Amino acid sequence: MANFVGMMMGRDRANPSFREHGSDGRQHTFYVSDQSHYSVDKAAAMLGVGRANVRKISSDNRGRMNADDLAKVIETDIANGCVPCAVIATCGTTVLGAFDPLKQIASVCRKHDIWLHADGAFGGPALLHRQHRDLLDGIEYADSLTWDAHKVMGVPLTCSMLLCQHQGKLSKSVQQDAEYLFQVDHEDLNPGLRSIQCGRRNDAFKLWAAWQALGDNGWHQRLEQQFKLATFAADYIEQSPNFELCQRPDYLTICFKVYGVDVVELCEQLHVSGEALIGHANVRGDQVMRLVAVNPEISTSDLQRLFENIVAKQTSIISA
Ligand SMILES: Cc1ncc(COP(=O)(O)O)c(C=O)c1O
Incomplete structure (x- = not known):
């Protein structure tokens, strides 16, 4: 709107x-x-x-x-x-x-x-x-x-x-x-x-209340943590033999290819099994996974577990 x-x-x-x-x-x-x-x-x-x-x-x-x-x-x-x-x-x-x-x-x-x-x-x-x-x-x-x-x-x-x-x-x-x-x-x-x-x-009230609680410094720190998570995810993907990073993120989305599988099917299986709700997108003609580091409450070990789950699912699809 x-x-x-x-x-x-x-x-x-x-x-x-x-x-x-x-x-x-x-x-x-x-x-x-x-x-x-x-x-x-x-x-x-x-x-x-x-x-x-x-x-x-x-x-x-x-x-x-x-x-x-x-x-x-x-x-x-x-x-x-x-x-x-x-x-x-x-x-x-x-x-x-x-x-x-x-x-x-x-x-x-x-x-x-x-x-x-x-x-x-x-x-x-x-x-x-x-x-x-x-x-x-x-x-x-x-x-x-x-x-x-x-x-x-x-x-x-x-x-x-x-x-x-x-x-x-x-x-x-x-x-x-x-x-x-x-x-x-x-x-x-x-x-x-x-x-x-x-x-x-009165939607503005929620923003006013959040700003009162966090202040400018709190927003900076929230963003800092989100950027850190995005960087961690991009580094992890770059070092993994299972994935290919589409590009280093400027911001908080991390797009990556998962070798050997149909990414749409992989996302669906992760969703159905309850392991992860992760989206996919088309980047320059390839179907890729799209992570968005918006939740500052998650940790790098949560992200690591997510990647391990993705790899496990990838392996089971390839060997099926
Ligand atoms: C770039 C951009 N613009 C606009 C929107 C629409 O946002 P909303 O309808 O949630 O305000 C989105 C939502 O993802 C977006 O990514």
Whole structure:
């Protein structure tokens, strides 16, 4: 929903009459990397722009959006009369944990006056780590940012934030008069004027309470432990003859091949036997396992046991 709202603000800035009158017949477009999350396509459908008008920009060998390709696609679209609504840069892609190059993307957006939305649903919390915050270098150029506290930060679902650089833009895109509802004296204190839903939960409270409990230092330490677990897992995989690491992780996802077996079947067997609930993904044409080091409560020996279970299952599938 936060990506939806960020993209909506972009659409409304590119075409201020869209909200009132719908599309004027011109082709409206969004831009995102080919590694992006499916919520962008869904949002494009719901915003009346259409999933087919989400341009999937190529990514480099680490899964980061190729900014030169982005510039070319946008220029071609503008020459063809399209209305670019927003570029959605992913900060922490779901599969590889890649961070798109924000500074380069922002300069393309500035050149063509296009809204830059950053999808930091997964990777936004890296900003809370004193060193790894560099992963989001250039985030200050984004017009809006999605940041989930219910993933890496462990706040109970749902707790998703949308930050916007431009005061008033959100209300402009969302506000709807309803005399029977909005009767408060202090309108700026009423979040209903800036939200899609009418009735909703007080999700912000959970984040506030967690921040009170942990403080900035507590968040840093939580992230530090998650990064340590990711590094341990990547080292282990690199040294194992049974696995092949797809790439050293920049963030908290570790993707790896398991030799000699169908990874989908392996994941299913681990799940059914109750040994592990671990997902799979397609990376550059290969089915791979995808570990996400989000739980700081687990230890390196838990991870070691997980890998031993995977190897045992791998051996039994191969010898069956
Ligand atoms: C990069 C990215 N964006 C957006 C989302 C959507 O997150 P949610 O709907 O949980 O807020 C996810 C979920 O995995 C994600 O990885």
